[in-house]
Amino acid sequence: MAWEIARPSRTPALRGVDMAGFRIHGDGPAQLRAVPHPAVTVVVEFGDRCFDVRDSTGRNHSGSLTLGLAGSAAPVRVEAIECVQVRLSPVVAHAILGCSLAELSGNIVGLEDLWGRDTTRLRERLHETQSWHERFALVDTTLSARLRDDRRADPEVVWAWRQIIASRGRFRVEHLAARVGWSRQRLWSRFGTQIGLTPKRAVRLVRFDHAMHRLVRGHSPAQVAADSGYADQSHLYRDVREFTGTPVTSAVSEPWLAVDDRAWPSST
Structure with missing residues:
Protein backbone atom coordinates (compact mmCIF):
# COMPACT_ATOMS: atom_id res chain seq x y z
CA MET A 1 0.00 0.00 0.00
CA ARG A 151 -20.40 28.78 20.77
CA ARG A 152 -16.93 29.07 22.26
CA ALA A 153 -16.12 27.17 25.44
CA ASP A 154 -16.15 28.98 28.79
CA PRO A 155 -12.82 30.68 29.58
CA GLU A 156 -12.56 28.56 32.74
CA VAL A 157 -12.98 25.35 30.72
CA VAL A 158 -10.45 26.55 28.15
CA TRP A 159 -7.95 27.31 30.92
CA ALA A 160 -8.47 23.88 32.51
CA TRP A 161 -7.99 22.09 29.18
CA ARG A 162 -4.83 24.04 28.39
CA GLN A 163 -3.38 23.24 31.81
CA ILE A 164 -3.94 19.55 31.12
CA ILE A 165 -2.29 19.88 27.68
CA ALA A 166 0.64 21.96 28.95
CA SER A 167 1.34 19.49 31.75
CA ARG A 168 1.14 16.56 29.29
CA GLY A 169 -1.53 14.98 31.42
CA ARG A 170 0.25 15.35 34.75
CA PHE A 171 -1.89 18.16 36.19
CA ARG A 172 -3.74 17.09 39.35
CA VAL A 173 -7.42 17.42 38.44
CA GLU A 174 -8.50 18.03 42.04
CA HIS A 175 -6.74 21.41 41.82
CA LEU A 176 -8.56 22.59 38.68
CA ALA A 177 -11.80 23.78 40.30
CA ALA A 178 -10.03 25.76 43.00
CA ARG A 179 -7.80 27.45 40.43
CA VAL A 180 -10.75 28.69 38.33
CA GLY A 181 -12.89 29.60 41.33
CA TRP A 182 -15.69 27.13 40.57
CA SER A 183 -17.12 24.26 42.55
CA ARG A 184 -15.91 20.83 41.51
CA GLN A 185 -19.42 19.87 40.43
CA ARG A 186 -19.79 22.91 38.19
CA LEU A 187 -16.41 22.48 36.52
CA TRP A 188 -16.92 18.74 35.95
CA SER A 189 -20.36 19.42 34.44
CA ARG A 190 -19.25 22.26 32.14
CA PHE A 191 -16.02 20.51 31.18
CA GLY A 192 -17.87 17.32 30.28
CA THR A 193 -20.43 19.19 28.19
CA GLN A 194 -17.93 21.40 26.34
CA ILE A 195 -14.97 19.02 26.00
CA GLY A 196 -16.78 15.70 25.80
CA LEU A 197 -14.77 14.00 28.57
CA THR A 198 -14.43 14.29 32.31
CA PRO A 199 -11.26 16.08 33.46
CA LYS A 200 -9.90 12.78 34.80
CA ARG A 201 -10.43 11.03 31.47
CA ALA A 202 -8.94 14.00 29.62
CA VAL A 203 -5.79 13.76 31.76
CA ARG A 204 -5.45 10.05 30.94
CA LEU A 205 -5.94 10.66 27.21
CA VAL A 206 -3.39 13.49 27.04
CA ARG A 207 -0.86 11.50 29.09
CA PHE A 208 -1.31 8.46 26.83
CA ASP A 209 -0.91 10.56 23.68
CA HIS A 210 2.32 12.12 24.91
CA ALA A 211 3.68 8.74 25.98
CA MET A 212 2.86 7.16 22.61
CA HIS A 213 4.64 9.94 20.73
CA ARG A 214 7.78 9.22 22.75
CA LEU A 215 7.49 5.46 22.26
CA VAL A 216 7.14 5.91 18.48
CA ARG A 217 10.28 8.06 18.49
CA GLY A 218 12.21 5.20 20.09
CA HIS A 219 12.30 6.06 23.79
CA SER A 220 12.33 3.07 26.12
CA PRO A 221 9.02 2.09 27.79
CA ALA A 222 10.63 2.23 31.23
CA GLN A 223 11.84 5.79 30.71
CA VAL A 224 8.55 6.89 29.15
CA ALA A 225 6.58 5.44 32.05
CA ALA A 226 8.80 7.19 34.60
CA ASP A 227 8.73 10.56 32.82
CA SER A 228 5.01 10.53 31.99
CA GLY A 229 3.64 9.99 35.46
CA TYR A 230 2.73 6.31 35.26
CA ALA A 231 3.06 4.22 38.42
CA ASP A 232 5.29 1.76 36.56
CA GLN A 233 5.89 0.22 33.14
CA SER A 234 2.97 -2.21 33.44
CA HIS A 235 0.66 0.76 34.10
CA LEU A 236 1.80 2.29 30.81
CA TYR A 237 1.25 -1.01 28.99
CA ARG A 238 -2.31 -1.26 30.34
CA ASP A 239 -3.12 2.26 29.14
CA VAL A 240 -1.71 1.60 25.68
CA ARG A 241 -3.75 -1.58 25.32
CA GLU A 242 -6.90 0.14 26.55
CA PHE A 243 -6.60 3.07 24.15
CA THR A 244 -5.23 1.21 21.10
CA GLY A 245 -6.54 -2.33 21.49
CA THR A 246 -3.01 -3.68 20.90
CA PRO A 247 0.19 -4.21 22.92
CA VAL A 248 2.91 -1.57 22.82
CA THR A 249 5.01 -3.45 20.25
CA SER A 250 2.12 -3.34 17.75
CA ALA A 251 0.88 0.16 18.59
CA VAL A 252 4.21 1.88 17.87
CA SER A 253 4.35 0.52 14.31
CA GLU A 254 0.89 1.56 13.15
CA PRO A 255 0.50 4.63 10.90
CA TRP A 256 -2.09 6.45 12.99
CA LEU A 257 0.09 9.39 14.02
CA ALA A 258 0.43 10.73 10.50
CA VAL A 259 -0.85 14.19 11.33
CA ASP A 260 2.29 14.63 13.42
CA ASP A 261 5.28 14.21 11.10
CA ARG A 262 7.65 13.93 14.08
CA ALA A 263 5.89 10.77 15.21
CA TRP A 264 5.24 9.13 11.85
CA PRO A 265 6.85 5.67 11.96
CA SER A 266 9.94 5.72 9.75
CA SER A 267 9.28 2.16 8.60
CA THR A 268 6.03 3.16 6.86
Missing part, protein backbone atom coordinates in the same frame (compact mmCIF):
# COMPACT_ATOMS: atom_id res chain seq x y z
CA ALA A 2 1.37 3.42 -1.03
CA TRP A 3 0.94 6.53 1.11
CA GLU A 4 1.28 10.17 0.15
CA ILE A 5 1.23 12.45 3.19
CA ALA A 6 1.20 16.24 2.98
CA ARG A 7 1.52 18.86 5.68
CA PRO A 8 0.64 22.57 5.47
CA SER A 9 3.57 24.90 4.90
CA ARG A 10 2.07 27.46 7.27
CA THR A 11 0.12 27.36 10.51
CA PRO A 12 -3.69 27.39 10.10
CA ALA A 13 -5.39 30.70 10.85
CA LEU A 14 -7.26 29.30 13.85
CA ARG A 15 -5.52 28.30 17.05
CA GLY A 16 -6.19 24.70 17.97
CA VAL A 17 -6.36 23.40 14.38
CA ASP A 18 -3.94 20.93 12.77
CA MET A 19 -4.17 19.43 9.28
CA ALA A 20 -2.66 16.74 7.09
CA GLY A 21 -3.46 15.46 3.60
CA PHE A 22 -3.56 11.80 2.58
CA ARG A 23 -3.60 9.89 -0.68
CA ILE A 24 -3.59 6.15 -0.03
CA HIS A 25 -3.90 3.37 -2.58
CA GLY A 26 -2.77 -0.21 -3.00
CA ASP A 27 -3.49 -3.68 -4.33
CA GLY A 28 -5.79 -4.66 -1.49
CA PRO A 29 -7.40 -3.41 1.70
CA ALA A 30 -5.31 -2.51 4.74
CA GLN A 31 -6.54 -2.74 8.31
CA LEU A 32 -5.64 0.27 10.46
CA ARG A 33 -6.88 1.86 13.66
CA ALA A 34 -8.17 5.32 14.45
CA VAL A 35 -6.49 5.62 17.84
CA PRO A 36 -7.87 8.08 20.44
CA HIS A 37 -6.25 11.50 20.28
CA PRO A 38 -6.88 14.63 22.40
CA ALA A 39 -8.65 16.35 19.53
CA VAL A 40 -11.84 16.05 17.51
CA THR A 41 -10.99 14.52 14.14
CA VAL A 42 -12.65 15.66 10.91
CA VAL A 43 -12.02 13.78 7.64
CA VAL A 44 -13.04 15.46 4.38
CA GLU A 45 -12.63 12.98 1.53
CA PHE A 46 -12.71 14.14 -2.08
CA GLY A 47 -11.59 11.21 -4.27
CA ASP A 48 -12.84 7.78 -5.27
CA ARG A 49 -13.06 6.47 -1.76
CA CYS A 50 -13.01 2.89 -0.63
CA PHE A 51 -12.75 2.83 3.15
CA ASP A 52 -14.88 2.44 6.23
CA VAL A 53 -14.57 3.07 9.96
CA ARG A 54 -16.43 0.92 12.48
CA ASP A 55 -17.80 2.54 15.62
CA SER A 56 -18.29 0.99 19.06
CA THR A 57 -21.73 -0.35 18.09
CA GLY A 58 -20.33 -2.22 15.07
CA ARG A 59 -21.80 0.20 12.53
CA ASN A 60 -19.60 1.12 9.55
CA HIS A 61 -19.16 4.71 8.38
CA SER A 62 -17.64 6.02 5.15
CA GLY A 63 -17.24 9.35 3.39
CA SER A 64 -16.55 12.65 5.13
CA LEU A 65 -17.00 12.24 8.86
CA THR A 66 -16.29 13.53 12.35
CA LEU A 67 -14.89 11.49 15.25
CA GLY A 68 -15.24 12.82 18.78
CA LEU A 69 -12.78 12.29 21.60
CA ALA A 70 -12.89 8.54 22.02
CA GLY A 71 -12.00 6.02 24.67
CA SER A 72 -10.89 3.21 22.39
CA ALA A 73 -9.54 2.65 18.89
CA ALA A 74 -11.91 2.40 15.91
CA PRO A 75 -11.02 -0.20 13.25
CA VAL A 76 -10.46 1.28 9.79
CA ARG A 77 -10.44 -0.63 6.50
CA VAL A 78 -8.76 1.26 3.66
CA GLU A 79 -8.30 0.40 -0.01
CA ALA A 80 -8.02 3.91 -1.38
CA ILE A 81 -8.69 7.39 -0.09
CA GLU A 82 -7.89 11.02 -0.81
CA CYS A 83 -8.71 13.30 2.09
CA VAL A 84 -7.79 16.21 4.29
CA GLN A 85 -7.70 15.27 7.97
CA VAL A 86 -8.30 18.04 10.47
CA ARG A 87 -7.74 17.80 14.19
CA LEU A 88 -9.65 20.37 16.22
CA SER A 89 -8.88 21.19 19.82
CA PRO A 90 -12.09 20.50 21.76
CA VAL A 91 -12.10 24.10 23.02
CA VAL A 92 -12.84 25.30 19.45
CA ALA A 93 -14.55 22.21 17.98
CA HIS A 94 -18.08 23.13 19.08
CA ALA A 95 -17.65 26.68 17.80
CA ILE A 96 -16.75 25.28 14.34
CA LEU A 97 -18.81 22.11 14.07
CA GLY A 98 -21.92 23.35 15.85
CA CYS A 99 -22.61 20.09 17.69
CA SER A 100 -22.37 19.12 21.33
CA LEU A 101 -19.06 17.43 22.10
CA ALA A 102 -20.75 15.51 24.91
CA GLU A 103 -23.01 13.88 22.29
CA LEU A 104 -20.13 13.45 19.84
CA SER A 105 -17.74 11.90 22.36
CA GLY A 106 -16.68 8.45 21.20
CA ASN A 107 -19.10 8.59 18.28
CA ILE A 108 -18.70 8.94 14.52
CA VAL A 109 -21.00 11.39 12.73
CA GLY A 110 -21.20 12.10 9.00
CA LEU A 111 -19.98 15.61 8.23
CA GLU A 112 -23.02 16.14 6.01
CA ASP A 113 -25.21 15.62 9.08
CA LEU A 114 -23.48 18.64 10.65
CA TRP A 115 -22.81 20.91 7.68
CA GLY A 116 -25.41 19.77 5.15
CA ARG A 117 -24.75 20.70 1.53
CA ASP A 118 -21.73 22.78 2.53
CA THR A 119 -19.92 19.45 2.91
CA THR A 120 -20.72 18.47 -0.68
CA ARG A 121 -19.57 21.84 -1.99
CA LEU A 122 -16.32 21.61 -0.01
CA ARG A 123 -15.65 18.09 -1.32
CA GLU A 124 -16.24 19.21 -4.90
CA ARG A 125 -13.90 22.17 -4.56
CA LEU A 126 -11.19 20.01 -2.99
CA HIS A 127 -11.53 17.54 -5.87
CA GLU A 128 -11.12 20.33 -8.43
CA THR A 129 -8.11 21.83 -6.64
CA GLN A 130 -4.75 20.67 -7.96
CA SER A 131 -2.34 21.14 -5.04
CA TRP A 132 -2.27 20.31 -1.34
CA HIS A 133 -1.31 23.90 -0.59
CA GLU A 134 -4.56 25.13 -2.14
CA ARG A 135 -6.59 22.42 -0.42
CA PHE A 136 -5.25 23.34 2.99
CA ALA A 137 -6.00 27.01 2.32
CA LEU A 138 -9.55 26.12 1.26
CA VAL A 139 -10.19 24.06 4.39
CA ASP A 140 -8.62 26.75 6.56
CA THR A 141 -10.94 29.38 5.07
CA THR A 142 -13.95 27.09 5.53
CA LEU A 143 -13.20 26.47 9.20
CA SER A 144 -12.67 30.18 9.88
CA ALA A 145 -15.98 31.05 8.20
CA ARG A 146 -17.87 28.52 10.32
CA LEU A 147 -16.45 29.70 13.64
CA ARG A 148 -19.16 31.13 15.90
CA ASP A 149 -17.95 33.13 18.88
CA ASP A 150 -21.19 32.52 20.78
Whole structure:
Protein backbone atom coordinates (compact mmCIF):
# COMPACT_ATOMS: atom_id res chain seq x y z
CA MET A 1 0.00 0.00 0.00
CA ALA A 2 1.37 3.42 -1.03
CA TRP A 3 0.94 6.53 1.11
CA GLU A 4 1.28 10.17 0.15
CA ILE A 5 1.23 12.45 3.19
CA ALA A 6 1.20 16.24 2.98
CA ARG A 7 1.52 18.86 5.68
CA PRO A 8 0.64 22.57 5.47
CA SER A 9 3.57 24.90 4.90
CA ARG A 10 2.07 27.46 7.27
CA THR A 11 0.12 27.36 10.51
CA PRO A 12 -3.69 27.39 10.10
CA ALA A 13 -5.39 30.70 10.85
CA LEU A 14 -7.26 29.30 13.85
CA ARG A 15 -5.52 28.30 17.05
CA GLY A 16 -6.19 24.70 17.97
CA VAL A 17 -6.36 23.40 14.38
CA ASP A 18 -3.94 20.93 12.77
CA MET A 19 -4.17 19.43 9.28
CA ALA A 20 -2.66 16.74 7.09
CA GLY A 21 -3.46 15.46 3.60
CA PHE A 22 -3.56 11.80 2.58
CA ARG A 23 -3.60 9.89 -0.68
CA ILE A 24 -3.59 6.15 -0.03
CA HIS A 25 -3.90 3.37 -2.58
CA GLY A 26 -2.77 -0.21 -3.00
CA ASP A 27 -3.49 -3.68 -4.33
CA GLY A 28 -5.79 -4.66 -1.49
CA PRO A 29 -7.40 -3.41 1.70
CA ALA A 30 -5.31 -2.51 4.74
CA GLN A 31 -6.54 -2.74 8.31
CA LEU A 32 -5.64 0.27 10.46
CA ARG A 33 -6.88 1.86 13.66
CA ALA A 34 -8.17 5.32 14.45
CA VAL A 35 -6.49 5.62 17.84
CA PRO A 36 -7.87 8.08 20.44
CA HIS A 37 -6.25 11.50 20.28
CA PRO A 38 -6.88 14.63 22.40
CA ALA A 39 -8.65 16.35 19.53
CA VAL A 40 -11.84 16.05 17.51
CA THR A 41 -10.99 14.52 14.14
CA VAL A 42 -12.65 15.66 10.91
CA VAL A 43 -12.02 13.78 7.64
CA VAL A 44 -13.04 15.46 4.38
CA GLU A 45 -12.63 12.98 1.53
CA PHE A 46 -12.71 14.14 -2.08
CA GLY A 47 -11.59 11.21 -4.27
CA ASP A 48 -12.84 7.78 -5.27
CA ARG A 49 -13.06 6.47 -1.76
CA CYS A 50 -13.01 2.89 -0.63
CA PHE A 51 -12.75 2.83 3.15
CA ASP A 52 -14.88 2.44 6.23
CA VAL A 53 -14.57 3.07 9.96
CA ARG A 54 -16.43 0.92 12.48
CA ASP A 55 -17.80 2.54 15.62
CA SER A 56 -18.29 0.99 19.06
CA THR A 57 -21.73 -0.35 18.09
CA GLY A 58 -20.33 -2.22 15.07
CA ARG A 59 -21.80 0.20 12.53
CA ASN A 60 -19.60 1.12 9.55
CA HIS A 61 -19.16 4.71 8.38
CA SER A 62 -17.64 6.02 5.15
CA GLY A 63 -17.24 9.35 3.39
CA SER A 64 -16.55 12.65 5.13
CA LEU A 65 -17.00 12.24 8.86
CA THR A 66 -16.29 13.53 12.35
CA LEU A 67 -14.89 11.49 15.25
CA GLY A 68 -15.24 12.82 18.78
CA LEU A 69 -12.78 12.29 21.60
CA ALA A 70 -12.89 8.54 22.02
CA GLY A 71 -12.00 6.02 24.67
CA SER A 72 -10.89 3.21 22.39
CA ALA A 73 -9.54 2.65 18.89
CA ALA A 74 -11.91 2.40 15.91
CA PRO A 75 -11.02 -0.20 13.25
CA VAL A 76 -10.46 1.28 9.79
CA ARG A 77 -10.44 -0.63 6.50
CA VAL A 78 -8.76 1.26 3.66
CA GLU A 79 -8.30 0.40 -0.01
CA ALA A 80 -8.02 3.91 -1.38
CA ILE A 81 -8.69 7.39 -0.09
CA GLU A 82 -7.89 11.02 -0.81
CA CYS A 83 -8.71 13.30 2.09
CA VAL A 84 -7.79 16.21 4.29
CA GLN A 85 -7.70 15.27 7.97
CA VAL A 86 -8.30 18.04 10.47
CA ARG A 87 -7.74 17.80 14.19
CA LEU A 88 -9.65 20.37 16.22
CA SER A 89 -8.88 21.19 19.82
CA PRO A 90 -12.09 20.50 21.76
CA VAL A 91 -12.10 24.10 23.02
CA VAL A 92 -12.84 25.30 19.45
CA ALA A 93 -14.55 22.21 17.98
CA HIS A 94 -18.08 23.13 19.08
CA ALA A 95 -17.65 26.68 17.80
CA ILE A 96 -16.75 25.28 14.34
CA LEU A 97 -18.81 22.11 14.07
CA GLY A 98 -21.92 23.35 15.85
CA CYS A 99 -22.61 20.09 17.69
CA SER A 100 -22.37 19.12 21.33
CA LEU A 101 -19.06 17.43 22.10
CA ALA A 102 -20.75 15.51 24.91
CA GLU A 103 -23.01 13.88 22.29
CA LEU A 104 -20.13 13.45 19.84
CA SER A 105 -17.74 11.90 22.36
CA GLY A 106 -16.68 8.45 21.20
CA ASN A 107 -19.10 8.59 18.28
CA ILE A 108 -18.70 8.94 14.52
CA VAL A 109 -21.00 11.39 12.73
CA GLY A 110 -21.20 12.10 9.00
CA LEU A 111 -19.98 15.61 8.23
CA GLU A 112 -23.02 16.14 6.01
CA ASP A 113 -25.21 15.62 9.08
CA LEU A 114 -23.48 18.64 10.65
CA TRP A 115 -22.81 20.91 7.68
CA GLY A 116 -25.41 19.77 5.15
CA ARG A 117 -24.75 20.70 1.53
CA ASP A 118 -21.73 22.78 2.53
CA THR A 119 -19.92 19.45 2.91
CA THR A 120 -20.72 18.47 -0.68
CA ARG A 121 -19.57 21.84 -1.99
CA LEU A 122 -16.32 21.61 -0.01
CA ARG A 123 -15.65 18.09 -1.32
CA GLU A 124 -16.24 19.21 -4.90
CA ARG A 125 -13.90 22.17 -4.56
CA LEU A 126 -11.19 20.01 -2.99
CA HIS A 127 -11.53 17.54 -5.87
CA GLU A 128 -11.12 20.33 -8.43
CA THR A 129 -8.11 21.83 -6.64
CA GLN A 130 -4.75 20.67 -7.96
CA SER A 131 -2.34 21.14 -5.04
CA TRP A 132 -2.27 20.31 -1.34
CA HIS A 133 -1.31 23.90 -0.59
CA GLU A 134 -4.56 25.13 -2.14
CA ARG A 135 -6.59 22.42 -0.42
CA PHE A 136 -5.25 23.34 2.99
CA ALA A 137 -6.00 27.01 2.32
CA LEU A 138 -9.55 26.12 1.26
CA VAL A 139 -10.19 24.06 4.39
CA ASP A 140 -8.62 26.75 6.56
CA THR A 141 -10.94 29.38 5.07
CA THR A 142 -13.95 27.09 5.53
CA LEU A 143 -13.20 26.47 9.20
CA SER A 144 -12.67 30.18 9.88
CA ALA A 145 -15.98 31.05 8.20
CA ARG A 146 -17.87 28.52 10.32
CA LEU A 147 -16.45 29.70 13.64
CA ARG A 148 -19.16 31.13 15.90
CA ASP A 149 -17.95 33.13 18.88
CA ASP A 150 -21.19 32.52 20.78
CA ARG A 151 -20.40 28.78 20.77
CA ARG A 152 -16.93 29.07 22.26
CA ALA A 153 -16.12 27.17 25.44
CA ASP A 154 -16.15 28.98 28.79
CA PRO A 155 -12.82 30.68 29.58
CA GLU A 156 -12.56 28.56 32.74
CA VAL A 157 -12.98 25.35 30.72
CA VAL A 158 -10.45 26.55 28.15
CA TRP A 159 -7.95 27.31 30.92
CA ALA A 160 -8.47 23.88 32.51
CA TRP A 161 -7.99 22.09 29.18
CA ARG A 162 -4.83 24.04 28.39
CA GLN A 163 -3.38 23.24 31.81
CA ILE A 164 -3.94 19.55 31.12
CA ILE A 165 -2.29 19.88 27.68
CA ALA A 166 0.64 21.96 28.95
CA SER A 167 1.34 19.49 31.75
CA ARG A 168 1.14 16.56 29.29
CA GLY A 169 -1.53 14.98 31.42
CA ARG A 170 0.25 15.35 34.75
CA PHE A 171 -1.89 18.16 36.19
CA ARG A 172 -3.74 17.09 39.35
CA VAL A 173 -7.42 17.42 38.44
CA GLU A 174 -8.50 18.03 42.04
CA HIS A 175 -6.74 21.41 41.82
CA LEU A 176 -8.56 22.59 38.68
CA ALA A 177 -11.80 23.78 40.30
CA ALA A 178 -10.03 25.76 43.00
CA ARG A 179 -7.80 27.45 40.43
CA VAL A 180 -10.75 28.69 38.33
CA GLY A 181 -12.89 29.60 41.33
CA TRP A 182 -15.69 27.13 40.57
CA SER A 183 -17.12 24.26 42.55
CA ARG A 184 -15.91 20.83 41.51
CA GLN A 185 -19.42 19.87 40.43
CA ARG A 186 -19.79 22.91 38.19
CA LEU A 187 -16.41 22.48 36.52
CA TRP A 188 -16.92 18.74 35.95
CA SER A 189 -20.36 19.42 34.44
CA ARG A 190 -19.25 22.26 32.14
CA PHE A 191 -16.02 20.51 31.18
CA GLY A 192 -17.87 17.32 30.28
CA THR A 193 -20.43 19.19 28.19
CA GLN A 194 -17.93 21.40 26.34
CA ILE A 195 -14.97 19.02 26.00
CA GLY A 196 -16.78 15.70 25.80
CA LEU A 197 -14.77 14.00 28.57
CA THR A 198 -14.43 14.29 32.31
CA PRO A 199 -11.26 16.08 33.46
CA LYS A 200 -9.90 12.78 34.80
CA ARG A 201 -10.43 11.03 31.47
CA ALA A 202 -8.94 14.00 29.62
CA VAL A 203 -5.79 13.76 31.76
CA ARG A 204 -5.45 10.05 30.94
CA LEU A 205 -5.94 10.66 27.21
CA VAL A 206 -3.39 13.49 27.04
CA ARG A 207 -0.86 11.50 29.09
CA PHE A 208 -1.31 8.46 26.83
CA ASP A 209 -0.91 10.56 23.68
CA HIS A 210 2.32 12.12 24.91
CA ALA A 211 3.68 8.74 25.98
CA MET A 212 2.86 7.16 22.61
CA HIS A 213 4.64 9.94 20.73
CA ARG A 214 7.78 9.22 22.75
CA LEU A 215 7.49 5.46 22.26
CA VAL A 216 7.14 5.91 18.48
CA ARG A 217 10.28 8.06 18.49
CA GLY A 218 12.21 5.20 20.09
CA HIS A 219 12.30 6.06 23.79
CA SER A 220 12.33 3.07 26.12
CA PRO A 221 9.02 2.09 27.79
CA ALA A 222 10.63 2.23 31.23
CA GLN A 223 11.84 5.79 30.71
CA VAL A 224 8.55 6.89 29.15
CA ALA A 225 6.58 5.44 32.05
CA ALA A 226 8.80 7.19 34.60
CA ASP A 227 8.73 10.56 32.82
CA SER A 228 5.01 10.53 31.99
CA GLY A 229 3.64 9.99 35.46
CA TYR A 230 2.73 6.31 35.26
CA ALA A 231 3.06 4.22 38.42
CA ASP A 232 5.29 1.76 36.56
CA GLN A 233 5.89 0.22 33.14
CA SER A 234 2.97 -2.21 33.44
CA HIS A 235 0.66 0.76 34.10
CA LEU A 236 1.80 2.29 30.81
CA TYR A 237 1.25 -1.01 28.99
CA ARG A 238 -2.31 -1.26 30.34
CA ASP A 239 -3.12 2.26 29.14
CA VAL A 240 -1.71 1.60 25.68
CA ARG A 241 -3.75 -1.58 25.32
CA GLU A 242 -6.90 0.14 26.55
CA PHE A 243 -6.60 3.07 24.15
CA THR A 244 -5.23 1.21 21.10
CA GLY A 245 -6.54 -2.33 21.49
CA THR A 246 -3.01 -3.68 20.90
CA PRO A 247 0.19 -4.21 22.92
CA VAL A 248 2.91 -1.57 22.82
CA THR A 249 5.01 -3.45 20.25
CA SER A 250 2.12 -3.34 17.75
CA ALA A 251 0.88 0.16 18.59
CA VAL A 252 4.21 1.88 17.87
CA SER A 253 4.35 0.52 14.31
CA GLU A 254 0.89 1.56 13.15
CA PRO A 255 0.50 4.63 10.90
CA TRP A 256 -2.09 6.45 12.99
CA LEU A 257 0.09 9.39 14.02
CA ALA A 258 0.43 10.73 10.50
CA VAL A 259 -0.85 14.19 11.33
CA ASP A 260 2.29 14.63 13.42
CA ASP A 261 5.28 14.21 11.10
CA ARG A 262 7.65 13.93 14.08
CA ALA A 263 5.89 10.77 15.21
CA TRP A 264 5.24 9.13 11.85
CA PRO A 265 6.85 5.67 11.96
CA SER A 266 9.94 5.72 9.75
CA SER A 267 9.28 2.16 8.60
CA THR A 268 6.03 3.16 6.86
